[in-house]
Amino acid sequence: MHAFFATAAKGTEGAVRDELRMLRFRKVRADRGGVHFEGNIEDGYRACLELRTPMRVLLEMARFEAEDEASLYDGVRAVEWEEHASPKTELAVRASARSSNLTHTQYIAQKTKDAIVDRLRERFGQRPDVDLADPDILVSVHLAKNLATIYLDLAGSPLFMRGYRTEHHGAPLKETLAASMLYLVGWPRDRTDFVDPMCGSGTIAIEAALLADARAPGSLTQHPFGFERWASYSDERRAAYQRLRQLAEERYQQAKQSPRPSIVGFDIDSGAVEVARANAKRAGVHIRFDRRDVRDLVLYEPATIVTNPPYGERMTMSPEDWRKAVKALMAVPDARIGLLLGHPDMLDAIRARPEKVITLMNGDIECGFAMFDRRGR
Ligand SMILES: C[S@@+](CC[C@H](N)C(=O)[O-])C[C@H]1O[C@@H](n2cnc3c(N)ncnc32)[C@H](O)[C@@H]1O
Structure with a gap:
């Protein structure tokens, strides 16, 4: 059994937890910055293939006290890196730290890399190279209150890189954030018809359709996952991963035969509509x-x-237009509504009170995700 950590963008932890539970992963537990779960290595592969909401899927390699540089180095060097890496493997290390003696993340990454390289040189008589842009193995070190957790990044690249959105209109949302908002409003359980009335490049509606079609997002990506480039990716593991892909494809073909809710997107800009159709x-x-x-x-x-x-630095729509827009949305029968609002004035201008507002980050813009449940009104 392995311990995994699915990292979540700020505010989306609940969505990531719900998705992991709906997909029947085991020992699911939400935490700061992400959600823990457990399973065998194939569960980790399945997480990369099927999950829509997390940013990354990390495989825990070690956890130890690291109050200083020497204990960090020793702890990292004790890990059996030779299981996954060879001298031909190119490495990169990312680090984060909070409330710890070691604070300089670049330095933490450097020390971690040194320990891995020294261990591999000792085992193979040759050292691996570092490739920060496109590593075969991406190591992640997280220090919290002097406790170091060392991970391997199973997917390698962030999961939002699904590959379908080569064109965009304005500033689009990350695919993982769009999928998280669907979970936060509870759409995956309800499966009513779905509408994004200001759809831009179409990201939210496309994520809704992928979900409704049971299409594994990882089956869309063109580039291999991180684990496919590891030395431990044996023929047997490759066959296991191919079986998972095959099962995902069968579920998709089956879902295509059943009726699914209607999913539509509108935008005032015909250029946006064209882009959304192409995506x-x-x-x-x-x-x-x-x-x-x-x-x-x-x-x-x-x-x-x-x-x-x-939205921009100021409200982009006039308050009057925005109120008219919200009035039209609130008139939809039995609606569940989620509005990602990038400006605080937008919430103030709405007369209806949301059931809940969660802070989400859209890139570096802090947004309020306001949710309304109009069922039975
Ligand atoms: C922030 S963007 C949406 C981005 C989208 N979520 C994506 O991922 O690409 C807002 C969109 O609202 C559209 N819009 C602005 N005023 C509108 C209106 N009155 N009716 C419909 N769409 C409108 C804009 O053309 C723009 O595409």
Whole structure:
């Protein structure tokens, strides 16, 4: 059994935990910055293939007290790196630290790298190289209150790099954040019709469609996962991973045969609609994208609405237009609504009170994700 950690962007820990539970991972426990779970190495592969909400999936290699440089070096050197790395493997190390004696993250990364390189040189008589841009093995060191946790990054690249969004309109959301918002409003359980009335490049609607189609996001990515480049990726493990991919494909083919909720996206800008259509085509999902002004939105069927209205340093829409837009959304019958608001005035301008507001980061912009449950009203 291994311990894994799925890292979560600020505010999305609950979404990552719910997703891990829905996908039947074991010993799921939310923590600061992410969610712990346990399993065998194949569970780790499955996490990379199927999870939509986390940023990264990390495999825990060691955990020890590291009050100073020497204890960090010794602890890292004691790990059996030769199981996963060879002298041909190129390495990179990322570090983070909080409330610890060692604070300089670049220095922590350097010391960790030295310990790994020394261990491998001792075992193989040759040292591996460092490649910061495209390493075969990405090591992550996390120091909290002098406790060091050493991880291998299973996926290698961040999971939001699904590969379908080669075009964008304005500043798009990360795919993992879009998927997290769907979990936060509870859409994966409800499966009502879905609408993003200000869809831009279409990210939220595309993530909704991938979810509804049971399409494993990892099956879309063109580049290999980190673990596929490790020395420990034997023929047997490759076969195990291929089986997981095959199972994911079968679930997708099965889901395609069953009826699924309608998923639509609208935007006032015809350029955005074109971009969203092209992205959906690349992702292999069927979504209706049309040009429409949110203020004219009229829906007769219950729906879940998740959207990311425009914002800048000041509110981009006038308060009057924004109020009209919100009025149209609130008129949708039995709606569940999630609004990612990048400016505090946007929430103040809404007359209805949200059930909950969670702080989420959209890039480096702090946003309020305001959720409304209008069912039964
Ligand atoms: C922040 S962007 C959405 C980005 C999107 N979530 C993505 O990932 O690409 C906001 C979008 O709202 C659209 N918009 C602005 N005013 C609108 C209106 N009155 N009706 C519909 N869409 C509108 C803009 O054209 C823009 O594409």
